[in-house]
Amino acid sequence: MTLVRDVAGLVVPSTMRVVSEPTLCWVIRDDGGGVVEPVREFMAELTANGTSPATRRSYCHDLLRWLRFCAAIGTTWDQAGTQDVRDFVRWLRAAPNPQRGRAGSGSRPPAGSVNAVTGKSYLRAGYAPRTINHALSVLSAFYAFMYESGRGPWSPVPAARPPREQVPARRARYRQKVPAFQPRAVSEEGLLDLFAGLRNDRDRALVAVALSSGVRAGELLSMTAKGIDAGQGVVAIEPKGxxxxxxxxxxxxxxxxxxxxxxxxxxxxxxxxPLWLTLRPPHRPMDYFALRQVLERVNGRLGTNYTWHDFRHTFSHRILADDRMTLTDAQALMRHRNLDTLNAYAAARLDELVAALHRHLATPAPCPPSSSIRYDAGDLAVLFPGLSS
Incomplete structure (x- = not known):
């Protein structure tokens, strides 16, 4: 009889680490400084497939969590089974995400609470469902590569699309249900308050570019001083991927x-x-942390929780609300590969739903229809003798 493992009290060691590597960009090294070879081989495969360094870094961190978990339960990656994957998911659902405890987060509102101004929720303390599903996808790809190359066992991760006759569920085993979030577009009043709260022209330029072009944070940081063509009204960026x-x-x-x-x-x-530099000397190119601090400062003054990706949502919402723009225009401006991705941006904002409901409630109810045909009372009495009694 298999006992259910107590993952709540499980102590996962902080062994091994993800480090940069010249040719493969990212690998995992153990406490002795040695490279974890299975992961290194997998990174070589991803490199040959043309994946971006950011993707390889993300995959390394997912594999690092799995290797640490295997060490905590006293097994290795090539000896782990499906029940170990199940307990890994249970642990991720219960464990706090260390990224939520980074420096400067002590003054933030409680994790998962709702901001009274924006109506947006703050990040939860644990791992998000999308993060767990991504980890399972990475493990599945890792084990598939090791098995096909003859250097590992069959994948202990259940198939992503199981036969319906075996599992009567829409999702594969251990895959998490991802909640549907409301659009994160910023209202026009919120944008005016946010822009008024910025203290320098660099921050105003950053917000103006992000809001009017829909670029992502990494794309915004990739801009260079020469990549600006005001005459054509365009800027050069390094797109995602x-x-x-x-x-x-x-x-x-x-x-x-x-x-x-x-x-x-x-x-x-x-x-x-790089176009964007820090304001204080020595002036260095801005990184993502410095970019995030731009909004952290204004959020602290306004009591909001805006993020840079909210501007991308706002940009797409404006584009989709314009009858002169076609769906293909929106797809090209947002740089999405297919139109289905626009569905997440097409929903109405909460303030728009409130305004629409208020308009509906303020509209008087229509009078019930009345017939313009009149019948003689004497004729009705002859036809229906008992009607008037």
């Missing part, structure tokens, strides 16, 4: 005004280097 290539995307004329104001006071640097 671009692997070093650059494309031109349109932006609003106002954003170029703020960029010009920022460049007028920007400290001298490499003219072909």
């Amino acid at each position: 671009g692997l070093g290539s650059r494309i031109w995307v349109p932006a609003a004329p106002e954003s170029f005004v703020w960029i010009a104001r920022y460049l007028a006071e920007r400290p001298s640097a490499d003219v072909d280097g």
Whole structure:
């Protein structure tokens, strides 16, 4: 009889670590400094398939969690079974996400609470359902590669699409149900308050570009001083999964005004280097943490919880609400591979639903229809003698 493992009291060691590596970008090293070879071989496979460094880094962190969990339950990756995968999912559902405890998070509201201004929830303390599902997909791909190359067992992760006659469920075993979130577009009033709360032209230029072009945070940080063409109204970015290539995307004329104001006071640097620099010396290219702090400061002043991806949602919401824009226009501007991805952005915002409901409630109910035909009372008495009694 198999006993259910107590994952609540399980102590997962912080052994091994993900480190950068010149040719494969990211690998896992053990406490002695040695490379975990199975993961290294898998990274070589991903490199040959043309995956981005960010993808390989993400895969390494998922495998790191799995290897640490295997060490905690006294097994190895090639000896683990399906029940171990099940308990891994149970542990992820119960364990706190260490990223929620990073520096500066002590002053934030409780995890999972709702912001009174924006109506958005703060991140929960544990691992999100999407994170758990991604981890299972990574493990499945890792075991499939090791099995096909003859260096590992058959995957202990249940198939992503099981036969319906075996499992009467829409999701595969251990796959988490992902809740449907409301659109994260910022209201026009919220944007005015946010823009008024920014303290310098660099931050105003950042928000203006993000809001008028829909670029992601990483794409925004990839902009260079030479990648600006105000005459054409476009900026050059390295798109998600671009692997070093650059494309031109349109932006609003106002954003170029703020960029010009920022460049007028920007400290001298490499003219072909990164566009966005830190304000305090020594001036360095902004990273994601510095970019996130831009909104953290204004969120603290306004009592909000806006993120950079909210501007992408706002951009897409504006595009989809414009009758002059086609769906293919929206797809091209958002740089989505298929139209189905736009479904998440097409729903109405909460403030729009509230306004629509208020308009409905304020509209008087229509009068019931009345017939314009009149019958003689005497004729009705002859036809229906007992009707009037």
